[in-house]
Amino acid sequence: MVSIKDVARRSGVAISTVSKVLNGYPGVSEKTKKKVKEAIEELHFVPNSIAAALSSKQAGRIALLMNLNTQTKAIDEIDMQYMAGAIQKAQEMKLDLITVFFSMLKGKSVAEIIRYFQAQSIEGIIVYGMSGNDRVLWELVERGVFKMVLVDVSYHAENVSCIGINHRQAQIDVARKTILENRSKKILYIAGKKNSYPGAERLRGIEELAEELSCKLFVRYGDFSELKARNLTFQYAKSRDVIVCGSDLMAIGAMRALIEMDIFRPVCGFDGLVLMGYAGKQMNTVQQNFAGISAAAVEELQYLLQGGEGREVILPHTIVRMKYLDIIA
Amino acid sequence: MVSIKDVARRSGVAISTVSKVLNGYPGVSEKTKKKVKEAIEELHFVPNSIAAALSSKQAGRIALLMNLNTQTKAIDEIDMQYMAGAIQKAQEMKLDLITVFFSMLKGKSVAEIIRYFQAQSIEGIIVYGMSGNDRVLWELVERGVFKMVLVDVSYHAENVSCIGINHRQAQIDVARKTILENRSKKILYIAGKKNSYPGAERLRGIEELAEELSCKLFVRYGDFSELKARNLTFQYAKSRDVIVCGSDLMAIGAMRALIEMDIFRPVCGFDGLVLMGYAGKQMNTVQQNFAGISAAAVEELQYLLQGGEGREVILPHTIVRMKYLDIIA
DNA sequence: CTGTTAGCGCGTTCAG
């Protein structure tokens, strides 16, 4: 393995000089800088990130902490997009990214978790899928030991940012479109989970909208479960004229129930899953760019690592109509 | 951060002794071992894996190299299962696992790729999704620089193992079941990609089976594409009495085409995707336990790292029938 | 059986 030492020898300068060139520090003449760069090229030198992490404390090692959707097997899609987006972006930004699942931290205390990450020289963490119930994680956040970016959570502090779309507005947008298209008046809203921030925001959205359009609103919790949404639809759809769902998966469940009941009701979803194309009929939904969101989260974390202050970042969303033939093309 | 030095001081021994205890080396008396372990407990010491990796050359850092299915957006499911299985297992075995996508290596030469991994102190690599066309990767494999485990590829060498189910046999099993259930005689086989090892093996399987059962076999390549399978079905299904597909996604495409054509033909798939439940009708398919496969791959890699010789590992599969109501339960 | 010493590859003072 060719090391910084070899580069130094080859270009006839000291190790520290090479290091400075590598990290873009000032205090190196253009000539020597050029010499060093040439040597790097010729020797095909690639700095060892492990050694860098050991020696300095800002070597850019971050963790992606994910709560996999184990309850419903069908939406690996979202998790996958998040992971892929973050991994890709981290690589671009030359950050070392390790992936950690909530399940691996289960039963550990905050102190243990902190040590776990410190032992890996992790300095920043992106958390996806955190709910209000995750006590230890919230404690971890509040301790402020690591720079953190929280996805789909509303909280920020000195070194903690949060990021995500405006769920309330998105719910309003997609539901308004669907309701106006169908001149609906009586809404069945199948909400997500009670303790979920996005779930609560979306619920607020539909409440505002129902108020604004003077629609009757009937709310039931589907807990983001396709099966529950299906059953709720069987139970309550007949006497309403539109079904608004807090997630695509629930929208699919609702749609399939409607098909089995052999009645028509417009349905709209939330997320933009490709799976929507398999629902049986077209639906409006909110398109979230998950890969883009996690990529943005990585950038935000980098911003924090470089001394930026925690803040709230709102990302854009779009309303789309999902068709089977589009998604398989 | 509490380091090995602190533990040494606390227990009144030398650093190296602590290291020996940590790594289970012989040559330490029971008494001192106990003292050291106590100190570790009291100090909540967690060894820094980064430092260990730098210092020794067998610190268990491995990479999961994946070719994401970008062509068809619908099967993040498989990729996700692979990733989750490997990440989980690696964590259990205390191996550092980094995830790398093929796309990140695009345009890089073998030498560059080797340096990239060496710079990260990677000593073993699991490759998932490699085809016969990936020149540089094959070169990487043949160089033998890293211990490697190849998923769904048939090649092994001194420090390269391969792992996967028996695709030929699995194709035979699922097709036989479907054909016997329906007394079919004329098979439309929608094959995968030409240059794919699993694709080729599955094709061999159906050929053998057709021979054995004296069935007429008509083969077309669907390239693992749902859309192509759909079109092939429109074109050729009418004059056959069973459609065997080399993947679930293609089976779904075929099934939906049949529904649109309003004719019935038994269809069977391959993979065991949850998505199968959304096809519209029930189908037989081969259930691959992807998470289990990648977990096994991690174990196999560990075996290689510890000096084991490369070999071929065959994992079991099962035949199942996918139902919508089962998958959403 | 235990302690001393020398690195791993790199970042970072601090003299020159």
Add this chain to the structure above:
DNA sequence: CTGAACGCGCTAACAG
């Protein structure tokens, strides 16, 4: 502007 020297946390010979 440059270079020698030290240390990050740990492993691995080598002495004692």
